[in-house]
Amino acid sequence: MKSIKMLGLASVLAMLVMSLAGASSAMATALTTGLCESDTEAVVEAQTQTTCASIAHVHETSVGKAILLASPKIECNVLFLGEATAGNPLVVEGNFTYSSCGSGCTVTEEGGPSVIEVLKEGHETGSAVGEGEVHVNCIGINCFYNGTGLAGTAKGPLLSTQKNGEVSIQEQEVHKTKGTFCPSTGKLDITTTPLIPTYISGYLHYCVKYEHNTNGRYENWCETKKEGGPNDLVVGPFGLHVGEHVCVNLNVTHTGLYEGIKDYNDCKEDNEIYLSKSLYELGEIILVE
Numbered sequence: 147m148k149s150i151k152m153l154g155l156a157s158v159l160a161m162l163v164m165s166l167a168g169a170s171s172a173m174a175t176a177l178t179t180g181l182c183e184s185d186t187e188a189v190v191e192a193q194t195q196t197t198c199a200s201i202a203h204v205h206e207t208s209v210g211k212a213i214l215l216a217s218p219k220i221e222c223n224v225l226f227l228g229e230a231t232a233g234n235p236l237v238v239e240g241n242f243t244y245s246s247c248g249s250g251c252t253v254t255e256e257g258g259p260s261v262i263e264v265l266k267e268g269h270e271t272g273s274a275v276g277e278g279e280v281h282v283n284c285i286g287i288n289c290f291y292n293g294t295g296l297a298g299t300a301k302g303p304l305l306s307t308q309k310n311g312e313v314s315i316q317e318q319e320v321h322k323t324k325g326t327f328c329p330s331t332g333k334l335d336i337t338t339t340p341l342i343p344t345y346i347s348g349y350l351h352y353c354v355k356y357e358h359n360t361n362g363r364y365e366n367w368c369e370t371k372k373e374g375g376p377n378d379l380v381v382g383p384f385g386l387h388v389g390e391h392v393c394v395n396l397n398v399t400h401t402g403l404y405e406g407i408k409d410y411n412d413c414k415e416d417n418e419i420y421l422s423k424s425l426y427e428l429g430e431i432i433l434v435e
Contacts, residue, residue, distance in 0.1 A: 178232055178233060178234050178236075178348060178349050178350070179232065179233070179234065179235055179236035179264055179265055179266045179272065179346070179347070179348050180200060180230075180232030180236055180347055180348075180349070181200060181201040181204070181230055181232070181236065181344050181345070181346070181347075182199055182200055182201060182344075182345050182347060183199040183200075183201060183342060183343060183344070183345075184199060184343070184345065185302075185303075185304060185345050200232065201230055201342070201344055202229060202230055202231075203227075203228075203229060203230075204226065204227070204228045204229070204230050204238050204240065204340065204344075205225075205226070205227055205340065205341045205342075206225075206226045206313075206338045206339060206340045206341070207223070207224065207225055207226075207338060207339065207341065208222075208223055208224035208225075208336060208337065208338050209308060209312065209337040209338060209339050210337070211223055211224075211246075211248075212224045212244075212334070212335065212336035213334070213335040213336070214253075214282070214291070214320070214332050214333070214334055215332055215333035215334070215335070216282075216289075216291070216320075216328070216329050216331075216332030216333075217328075217329045218249040218251070218284060218287070219248070219249065220247055220248060220249055220251050220253065220282060220284075221247065221248045221249075222244040222245065222246060222247040222248075222253050223244070223245045223246045224242060224243075224244055224336065224338065225242065225243045225245070226240055226241070226242050226260075226338070227240050227241060228240020228241070228259070228260070228262075234265075235263040235264055235265045236263070236264040236265070237261060237262070237263055237264075238261070238262040238264070239259050239260065239261050239262075240259055240260060241255065241258045241259050241260060242255045242258070242260060243255075244280075249284055250284055250285050251282055251283060251284035251285075251287075252282075252283045252284075253280055253281070253282050253283075254280065254281045254283075255278075255280060255281075256278075256279040256280060256281050256290065257278075257279060260278060262274055263275075264300070265348075266346055266347060266348030266384060269304075269305075269385075270301055270302035270303075270304045270305045270306075270345065270346055271299070271300065271301055271302075271305065271346065272299075272300040272346045273297065273298065273299060273300070274297070274298045274300070274313075275295060275296065275297045275298075277292065277293055277294040277295065277296065278292070278293060278296075279291065279292045279293075279323065282325075282328075286327060287325070287326065287327045287328060288325050288326055288328075289322060289324075289325035289326075289327075289328035290322065290323045290324050290325050291320040291321065291322055291323065291328075291332060292320060292321055292322075292323045293318060293319070293320040293321075293334060294321070296315060296318045296320075296334070297315065297318065298313050298314065298315040299313070299314055299315070300312070300313040300314075300346060301313075301346075302344065302345040302346045303343045303344070303345060304345070306339075308337075308339040309339075309343070310339050310340045310341065310342060310343045310344060311339060311340055311343065311344045311345070311346075312337055312338065312339050313337065313338050313339075314336070314337040315334060315335070315336055316335050317333050317334075317335065318333065318334045318335075319331055319332070319333060319334075320332050320333070320334055347383065347384070348383070348384035349381055349382060349383055349384060350381070350382065350384060350386075350434060350435060351379060351380070351381055351382075351435050352379075352380050352381075352382050352386060352392075352431050352433065352434055352435070353367055353368035353377055353378075353379055353380075353431070353432055353433035353434075353435075354377065354378050354380055354392060354394065354429030354430060354431050354432065355376055355377055355429060355430050355432050356376060356377070356378060356394075356427050356428070356429045357427065357428040357429065357430075358427065359375075359376040360374045360375075360376070361374070361378075361396070361427050362374070362375045362376055362377045362378035362429075363375060363377075363378055363379070364377040364378055364379055365377055367432060367433055368433065377432070378394070378429065380392070380394055380429075386431055386434065387431065387434065388431050388432060388433065388434060389430065389431065390411060390430070390431050391411045391412065391428060391429065391430050391431075392411055392428075392429055392430075392431060393407045393408070393409070393411060393412055393413040393426055393427075393428055393429075394426065394427055394428075394429055395407070395425055395426055396425060396426065396427055404416055404424055404425075404426035404427065404428065407426055412428070413426045413427070413428045
């Protein structure tokens with residue numbers, strides 16, 4: 147696992163719920179986690195990947211102060227700046243700074259930049275696990291603490307107590323690696339929030355069979371490309387199942403028979419005049435990868 151600095155869990159999680167989208171690439175084999183600026187879970191669009199306004203630059207601050215329960219007890223404001231790359235897992239790489247620390251202490255990140263790996267676990271929730279080291283320098287005390295297996299819980303704006311989302315790790319144990327007059331262990335508590343709304347999402351590739359069998363780009367369960375085929379490869383939110391219906395926005399081909407979307411699993415306004423010229427098509431999921 148890539149190293150994750152001790153307070154680094156706070157920087158990354160939040161956003162992205164996504165849309166169903168027609169895909170032209172090979173079918174993915176794992177959940178992709180990402181961050182977006184808005185909740186687009188009910189939107190269905192035909193693209194090669196999620197079409198949300200993705201977040202690449204991550205800026206988070208602590209809610210109140212982060213607390214290291216050691217001797218002395220140390221409280222600091224925390225700031226993180228980093229860059230996010232969606233994937234399995236989502237990776238954020240950046241740096242932490244600590245300020246206004248109590249007890250006459252200073253805290254610095256060791257061996258940066260920090261790398262944080264995040265996985266979506268459910269609707270608007272995610273988790274991160276990692277390890278890292280910080281240097282604590284107080285009057286007469288010079289300590290280095292390492293956290294291994296630190297686990298955080300993230301919530302997007304729809305579930306968070308903070309307006310833009312939050313990440314919280316509580317009672318996580320850290321261990322002294324070297325130093326003088328240092329307790330052998332301590333406990334870490336921290337909650338952070340991003341400066342902009344940050345939604346958490348995971349998405350997979352799905353093979354769908356369209357209601358009208360000539361509006362897809364694949365056949366044979368999306369194994370073979372065929373323009374005008376019965377199947378299509380789409381990208382959609384985590385949690386859809388075989389047998390579910392989805393209303394796909396065909397903004398790549400405009401070959402649908404519906405002019406509107408009722409919700410993510412139902413289309414409306416059947417165009418009976420201009421066949422296969424509309425934006426939406428109804429499909430049934432026949433394979434999840």
